Amino acid sequence: MSQTILIVEDEVAIADNLSYALATDGFTPRHVTLGQAALDLLQTGATKEIALIVLDVGLPDLNGFEVCRRLRQFCNTPVIFLTARSDEIDRIVGLEIGADDYVTKPFSPRELVARIRAVLRRQIAPASLTAADINVERFELRAEEARILYFGHLLNLTRYEFLLLKTLIERPGQLFSRAQLMDLVWSNSINTMDRTIDTHIKSLRAKLKAINENDEPIQTHRGMGYSIAVA
Numbered sequence: 001m002s003q004t005i006l007i008v009e010d011e012v013a014i015a016d017n018l019s020y021a022l023a024t025d026g027f028t029p030r031h032v033t034l035g036q037a038a039l040d041l042l043q044t045g046a047t048k049e050i051a052l053i054v055l056d057v058g059l060p061d062l063n064g065f066e067v068c069r070r071l072r073q074f075c076n077t078p079v080i081f082l083t084a085r086s087d088e089i090d091r092i093v094g095l096e097i098g099a100d101d102y103v104t105k106p107f108s109p110r111e112l113v114a115r116i117r118a119v120l121r122r123q124i125a126p127a128s129l130t131a132a133d134i135n136v137e138r139f140e141l142r143a144e145e146a147r148i149l150y151f152g153h154l155l156n157l158t159r160y161e162f163l164l165l166k167t168l169i170e171r172p173g174q175l176f177s178r179a180q181l182m183d184l185v186w187s188n189s190i191n192t193m194d195r196t197i198d199t200h201i202k203s204l205r206a207k208l209k210a211i212n213e214n215d216e217p218i219q220t221h222r223g224m225g226y227s228i229a230v231a
Contacts, residue, residue, distance in 0.1 A: 002026060002027060002028045003027055003028065003051035003052075003120065004027070004028045004029075004030055004049050004050050004051055005022050005027050005028070005029050005030070005050070005051060005052050005053075005054060005116060006030050006031075006032070006038065006041070006042075006050045006052070006053045006054070007019065007022075007029055007030065007031045007032075007054045008032055008033075008034075008035060008037075008038040008053060008054065008055045008056055008059065008064070008067070009031070009033065009054070009056040009082065010033045010034070010056065010058075010059055010060050011056075012033075014082075014105075015031045015033075017109050018054065018109050018112060018113075019031060020109070021109035021110055021112070021113050022113060022116075025113050025117075027113075027116075030050070033059075033060075034059060034060065034061045034062070035055075035059045035061050035062030035063075035064065035066070035067035036061055036062055038053070038055070038067060038071075039062075039067060039070055039071065042071065042074075042075055042077070043074065050077055051077070051078075051120060052077065052078045052079070052080065052100075052116055052119060052120060053071075053077055053078070053079045053080070054079075054080050054082055054112070054116070055067060055068060055079050055080070055081055055082065055099075056081075056082045056083065057081055057082070057083035057084075057085065057094070058083060058084060058085075064081060064082075064083070065093060065094065065097060068081075068094070068097050068098055068099060069097055069098075071098075072097065072098040072158050072159070076146060076158075076159045076162075078100040078119045078120070078159070079098065079099045079100055080099065080100060080101040080102070080103060080112070080115060080116065080119065081094045081099045081101070081102045081103065082103050082105065082107070082112075083102070083103075083104060083105065084104070084105045085104070096196055096199050096200070097158075098158040098159055098160065100119045100159070101115050101118075101119055103115065138150060138151055138212075138215065138217060139165075139169045139217070139228075140152075141166060141169055141170070143166070146162060147162075148162065148165055148166065148169070150208055150211050150212070151211055151212055151215075153211045155207055155208075155211075156207070157204075157207070158203075160185060160186070160200055161200055161203060161204055161207075163185045164181065164185050164197070164200050164201070164204065165204055167181065167184050167185055168218065168226065168227065168228040169228050171228075172227075172228045172229075172230045173227060173228070173229070173230045174227055175221055175224060175225055175226075175227045176225050176226055176227065177224060177225040178197050178198075178225055178226075180225070181197050181225070181226070182197065185197075197226075201218060201220075201226060204218060205218055216229070217229050
């Protein structure tokens with residue numbers, strides 16, 4: 001069955017070229033020109049049929065970063081940012097607010113389609129990790145639902161927070177270096193930096209502490225990496 005890709009781009013020529021490349025590669029493209037139109041569409045339940053969103057940063061109504069922030073409040077659909085800006089800080093911000101990749105204009109539509117396929121492949125977890133839910137005392141991982149409970153409370157996580165915490169709790173006590181976490185969680189995001197991991201760890205700790213301020217499950221190994229403490 002063909003997967004639907006939502007293109008949020010106000011430049012019609014760019015959207016048309018990308019739509020053609022997607023259709024040629026077996027996808028079903030869907031195009032809107034405004035950020036609010038994308039949010040309205042997704043809030044109607046379209047998230048169930050849309051496999052991935054290509055989101056332009058420089059939209060005429062809402063900044064693409066703001067669209068992504070709002071989107072992540074109710075939807076975990078993968079997002080690839082499309083932008084004319086190549087500054088490192090923009091790439092970092094984009095990835096930290098929940099994007100899965102970041103492509104700078106001008107770009108090759110074929111390359112972008114390849115990146116889309118790479119992101120979609122990451123959505124399919126290995127069978128060994130989805131065969132059963134995992135309960136590590138304090139955590140309950142519901143892999144097929146993409147949810148994690150902490151002391152019985154459902155955590156409100158962004159996509160990358162979920163993937164990062166999932167990786168840690170699946171192997172309690174194992175030390176992961178930043179490089180290992182980059183490979184496992186951000187495997188195809190070539191512009192991701194160590195700082196991104198530290199930022200996500202900080203955010204995760206804040207969300208865990210809001211539920212149980214006396215528990216410190218994420219352990220820092222100075223100069224080495226992170227692990228989940230065995231309860």
